[in-house]
Amino acid sequence: MGSLDQRMDKSIAKEITTQLGADNDDRLEHLKAFDDTKAGVKGLIDAGITSLPKIFIRPVDELVEESNIGRSQAQVPVIDLSGIQSDDQRKRIVSELRRASEEWGFFQVVNHGIPESVLNGMIDGICKFHEQDTELKKEYYSRDQLRKVRYESNIDLYHSRAANWRDSLTISLVACNELEPDELPQVCRGTAIDYVNHVTKLGGTLFDLLSEALGMKLDNLRAMECGRGRTFVGHYYPACPEPDLTLGTNRHTDAAFLTILLQDHIGGLQFLHDDQWTDVPPIPGGLVASIADLLQIVSNDKFKSVEHRVIANRTGPRISVPCFFAGAVVPAKIYGPVKELISEKSPALYREFTVREFLDHFMSKPIDKSGLDHFKI
Numbered sequence: 151m152g153s154l155d156q157r158m159d160k161s162i163a164k165e166i167t168t169q170l171g172a173d174n175d176d177r178l179e180h181l182k183a184f185d186d187t188k189a190g191v192k193g194l195i196d197a198g199i200t201s202l203p204k205i206f207i208r209p210v211d212e213l214v215e216e217s218n219i220g221r222s223q224a225q226v227p228v229i230d231l232s233g234i235q236s237d238d239q240r241k242r243i244v245s246e247l248r249r250a251s252e253e254w255g256f257f258q259v260v261n262h263g264i265p266e267s268v269l270n271g272m273i274d275g276i277c278k279f280h281e282q283d284t285e286l287k288k289e290y291y292s293r294d295q296l297r298k299v300r301y302e303s304n305i306d307l308y309h310s311r312a313a314n315w316r317d318s319l320t321i322s323l324v325a326c327n328e329l330e331p332d333e334l335p336q337v338c339r340g341t342a343i344d345y346v347n348h349v350t351k352l353g354g355t356l357f358d359l360l361s362e363a364l365g366m367k368l369d370n371l372r373a374m375e376c377g378r379g380r381t382f383v384g385h386y387y388p389a390c391p392e393p394d395l396t397l398g399t400n401r402h403t404d405a406a407f408l409t410i411l412l413q414d415h416i417g418g419l420q421f422l423h424d425d426q427w428t429d430v431p432p433i434p435g436g437l438v439a440s441i442a443d444l445l446q447i448v449s450n451d452k453f454k455s456v457e458h459r460v461i462a463n464r465t466g467p468r469i470s471v472p473c474f475f476a477g478a479v480v481p482a483k484i485y486g487p488v489k490e491l492i493s494e495k496s497p498a499l500y501r502e503f504t505v506r507e508f509l510d511h512f513m514s515k516p517i518d519k520s521g522l523d524h525f526k527i
């Protein structure tokens with residue numbers, strides 16, 4: 151902190167903050183000015199803003215609609231993976247997983263085998279990345295989806311109706327399997343590699359359990375390479391001066407098969423259950439798992455991909471690290487409802503497609519609109 155560059159950044163960010171707050175609707179210009187700082191939402195906070203720049207304020211119709219959605223006290227299922235090697239315990243786990251995937255779409259897993267030190271190390275590494283000198287972060291700032299490692303604020307900045315109060319570091323293992331250590335930012339290099347390896351393994355375990363939960367025998371999800379094409383995203387949600395006017399993450403479903411998410415102790419993640427926002431409270435050592443769009447499709451709607459969001463908070467920063475398992479993108483594999491799950495009584499609800507086609511469609515639509523309809527028969 152306090153270098154000349156950083157002080158220059160602060161004065162630029164202050165100027166931009168004033169522009170962003172200006173009462174005119176030249177939104178694109180404001181978005182570009184914000185994007186050009188390459189300092190993200192964190193940069194606005196560093197510049198000392200005390201009110202929300204206009205680009206982050208949600209449209210009135212959305213705020214009104216939102217106020218009609220209730221809050222639920224329902225408890226998201228917690229699945230204990232201990233004893234998974236024993237037949238009895240595995241049966242219990244599979245049956246809990248089936249219920250959670252059919253009725254909730256969201257659940258937490260504990261005793262999953264990833265040491266707490268690895269989880270805490272990842273949270274710490276992501277926090278350090280976002281809190282390092284802006285000049286060091288800037289070299290990673292990019293909107294090029296093909297880059298393996300990139301940092302940006304709001305992946306859908308130019309498409310959404312209101313920007314989200316968060317910055318993100320993306321590590322994409324979609325087009326390749328391997329990650330060279332020096333491709334990663336130095337501050338989180340060791341911890342990120344450790345975490346990626348552990349979560350990749352846990353993903354394989356969960357896909358096997360989910361195959362069993364779907365009653366599949368031979369053609370299981372692991373064999374379909376659902377666990378390939380992973381994207382890890384290290385979100386940083388700074389403390390927000392006016393949390394009621396914006397969101398940390400807009401409501402959406404995930405464009406993947408499965409998401410495994412690590413969150414710190416702050417909280418704010420919510421999903422829709424019985425049409426009400428339901429909290430996913432942080433559990434020390436636990437991980438959140440959720441069914442995403444592609445698993446809803448291959449399961450022919452047996453499993454549900456549910457909408458979720460993150461509320462903004464006066465307290466922060468909040469760190470979360472979702473890993474999206476998106477299947478085999480390269481070489482392209484064809485996905486659609488699994489043959490074993492379709493019959494005369496239960497015909498295929500979706501057509502076949504490649505993940506690339508799915509992801510391209512996902513990126514071309516507003517993030518808060520479901521991508522599933524496009525592939526419905």
Ligand SMILES: O=C(O)CCC(=O)C(=O)O
Nearest residue numbers: 385399404419460470472
């Ligand atoms: O930060 C979170 O808890 C959720 C983020 C999320 O839903 C996403 O990145 O898709």
Ligand SMILES: [Fe+2]
Nearest residue numbers: 402403404458
């Ligand atoms: Fe999500």
